[in-house]
Amino acid sequence: MTRVGVIGAGHGRFGRRSDATVQELAFEVYRMAMKDAGISPDRVDASVIAAVPEYHKQRSVAGVVQEYLNLNPKPTWLTEVACASGSAAIRTAWMAIRSGTHKVVAVIGCQKMTELSTAEILALMGRVGEVQWESVFGTTFPGYYAMFAARHMHDFGTTREQLAAVAVKNHRYGAQNPNAMFQKEVTVERVLASDPVASPFCVFDCCSNADGAACLILADEGTVSELGGDAVWLDGVGCASDAMSVLRRPHLVGLPAAGEAARQAYAMAGAGASDVKVAEVHDCFTIAEIMAYEDLGFCAKGEGGPFVESGAAAIGGQVAVNVDGGLKAKGHPIGTTGVSMAYEIVTQLRGRAGTRQVPGADVGLTHNVGGIGQYCFVHLFRRD
Amino acid sequence: MFSWFGKVSFVPYSKVGEFAVHLKDGRLMGSACSSCGYATFPPRADCPQCLGGEFSFREWSGRGTVYTFTAIAAAPTGFEDLGAYTVAVVDLEEGGRLLAWVGETIPPGEVTIGMPVQVVPRLFEERQDIRVHYTVERPGTTWDKAPAHHTEA
Numbered sequence: 001m002t003r004v005g006v007i008g009a010g011h012g013r014f015g016r017r018s019d020a021t022v023q024e025l026a027f028e029v030y031r032m033a034m035k036d037a038g039i040s041p042d043r044v045d046a047s048v049i050a051a052v053p054e055y056h057k058q059r060s061v062a063g064v065v066q067e068y069l070n071l072n073p074k075p076t077w078l079t080e081v082a083c084a085s086g087s088a089a090i091r092t093a094w095m096a097i098r099s100g101t102h103k104v105v106a107v108i109g110c111q112k113m114t115e116l117s118t119a120e121i122l123a124l125m126g127r128v129g130e131v132q133w134e135s136v137f138g139t140t141f142p143g144y145y146a147m148f149a150a151r152h153m154h155d156f157g158t159t160r161e162q163l164a165a166v167a168v169k170n171h172r173y174g175a176q177n178p179n180a181m182f183q184k185e186v187t188v189e190r191v192l193a194s195d196p197v198a199s200p201f202c203v204f205d206c207c208s209n210a211d212g213a214a215c216l217i218l219a220d221e222g223t224v225s226e227l228g229g230d231a232v233w234l235d236g237v238g239c240a241s242d243a244m245s246v247l248r249r250p251h252l253v254g255l256p257a258a259g260e261a262a263r264q265a266y267a268m269a270g271a272g273a274s275d276v277k278v279a280e281v282h283d284c285f286t287i288a289e290i291m292a293y294e295d296l297g298f299c300a301k302g303e304g305g306p307f308v309e310s311g312a313a314a315i316g317g318q319v320a321v322n323v324d325g326g327l328k329a330k331g332h333p334i335g336t337t338g339v340s341m342a343y344e345i346v347t348q349l350r351g352r353a354g355t356r357q358v359p360g361a362d363v364g365l366t367h368n369v370g371g372i373g374q375y376c377f378v379h380l381f382r383r384d
Numbered sequence: 385m386f387s388w389f390g391k392v393s394f395v396p397y398s399k400v401g402e403f404a405v406h407l408k409d410g411r412l413m414g415s416a417c418s419s420c421g422y423a424t425f426p427p428r429a430d431c432p433q434c435l436g437g438e439f440s441f442r443e444w445s446g447r448g449t450v451y452t453f454t455a456i457a458a459a460p461t462g463f464e465d466l467g468a469y470t471v472a473v474v475d476l477e478e479g480g481r482l483l484a485w486v487g488e489t490i491p492p493g494e495v496t497i498g499m500p501v502q503v504v505p506r507l508f509e510e511r512q513d514i515r516v517h518y519t520v521e522r523p524g525t526t527w528d529k530a531p532a533h534h535t536e537a
Contacts, residue, residue: 126463127394131394131395133482136390136393137471140459143454143471147452147454195457196455197458198454198458247426247482247483
C-alpha cells in the first residue's frame with residue numbers, strides 16, 4: 001500500500017475572528033495549503049471537513065465550505081468526534097488514499113465558537129459528559145479534568161506548581177507564535193492566583209474556546225514523486241475509544257485510549273517514544289498534558305509532573321512538547337485543533353518554525369483527544 | 385419516570401426509568417442481568433457481557449469510598465443558583481461507581497480521596513414536581529425508606 005504524505009499545509013490566526021465566516025476562515029487556509037503544495041484545484045479528489053456542528057448556526061457545514069472552496073462536485077464529508085474531529089479527518093483522508101480510492105485529499109479543520117452567546121455556551125458546557133447519570137449533577141468540562149488532576153495529585157504527588165509549569169511553558173512558546181490567541185508569557189504565580197474554575201484548576205489551567213482554521217493536503221506516493229518527492233510522511237496512525245461515562249473507566253489518572261492509540265501508531269511506524277523529537281499533545285487542561293507524557297511513554301506513569309518541571313518537555317529537553325503554544329496559548333477551535341497540531345509538526349519537520357524550531361526534528365507526533373478521552377488519535381509523522 | 389432524576393433532566397425516558405421511582409422510595413438500585421447475572425451500577429437494561437435484554441433491579445447499600453472530587457466554581461445552565469458545589473466520584477461497596485453532590489454532613493474542604501461515605505437518596509423538597517437525586521454523606525447518615533412492596537421491578 002502507498003505511503004501517505006503531506007504536500008501542503010496552511011494555518012490561520014486563532015482567536016476571536018469577527019472578521020470572517022467559517023467558510024471564509026476555511027478558504028484562507030486552503031489557499032495557503034494549495035500554494036504550498038503547488039498543485040491546481042483540479043488535482044484535489046475530495047475534501048474532509050472537521051468541525052463540531054453544535055457551535056455553528058449553519059447546519060452541515062461541509063456543504064458551505066465545499067461550495068465556497070469551489071470544489072463541487074467532488075466528494076466531501078464531515079468528521080466529528082468532539083475535540084479530536086481534526087485528527088479523525090486526517091485519519092479518514094489517510095484511509096481514502098491508502099485504499100486507492102483517492103490520490104489527493106484536502107483536510108480542512110474549521111470552527112467558529114465565539115458567535116454563541118454566553119447562555120448558549122453555558123448550556124453546552126453542561127452537556128459535555130454523559131448526560132443520563134453525570135450531567136444531572138452539574139458537571140463541567142473543567143470539572144472532569146479537575147477530578148483527574150485531584151486523583152493524579154493524590155496517587156503520584158503531582159503538585160499545583162507542576163500543573164502551572166505546563167501553562168507557563170506553553171504560554172512562553174505561544175508568545176512566539178503569531179497565529180496564537182494569547183501571545184503573552186505568564187508566571188507560575190499568575191497561574192496560581194487566577195480565578196478558581198473547578199478545584200484544583202484556576203482559569204490559567206484551562207484552554208479557551210476560539211475561532212480558527214487549518215488545512216493539510218495529503219497525497220499518495222505517486223503524486224509526491226511527481227511533485228519532486230518532498231513530503232512529510234504520515235507513517236503511523238493510531239485510534240482508540242473509551243467509555244463515555246467516567247464511571248465506567250478503570251481509573252482516572254490517565255487516558256487508556258491514548259495509550260492504545262500511541263501503541264498502534266508506534267507499531268505501524270516502526271518507531272518508539274524515544275524517537276520522537278517534537279510532539280503536539282492535547283493540553284485542553286494542564287493535567288491533560290502531564291497525563292499525555294505518561295500515556296505516550298515519554299516518561300513513566302506518575303512522573304509527568306517532575307518531567308515538565310525539569311524542562312524535559314521544552315526545546316532542548318528530551319522531547320519538545322507544544323512549542324506552538326498548545327491549546328493553552330494558541331486557543332482551541334475544537335474541530336480545527338487536530339489539523340492545527342499536524343500543521344505544526346509538518347512545519348517543524350520541514351525546519352521552518354523560526355525561533356521555535358526544534359533542532360534535528362525528523363520524527364514528530366500529534367496526540368489529539370476528543371471529550372474526556374472518549375476518542376484518542378495519535379499520528380506519527382516523519383521526514384526522510 | 386426517568387425524567388424525575390436530576391436537578392435538570394436531559395433524559396426523560398429509559399428502560400431503567402423505574403430507577404427514579406425506587407430512588408423516591410429511598411432505594412438506590414443497580415441492575416442484574418437475568419441471563420448471566422452481570423450486576424452493575426449505574427443500572428443498565430442491556431447486558432454488555434451476554435447481550436441479554438432482561439434484567440432486574442438490585443438494591444445497593446450506598447456505602448462506598450471517595451475516588452475523586454472537584455469543587456465547581458463556574459456552573460453550567462440550570463445549576464447557577466447552587467453557589468459553589470462539590471461533586472464526587474464514589475466507588476460503591478457492591479461494585480460500580482456513581483457521581484453525586486457532596487451533601488451537608490461533609491462541610492466544604494473536608495472531603496478527601498479515600499474517605500468512607502454513605503450515598504443517600506434525596507427529594508428536592510422545594511420543588512412542586514417530583515425531582516430525585518442522591519448525595520454523598522458521612523457514614524451512618526440515615527434516611528426514610530418506603531415499605532418494601534413498592535420496590536418490585
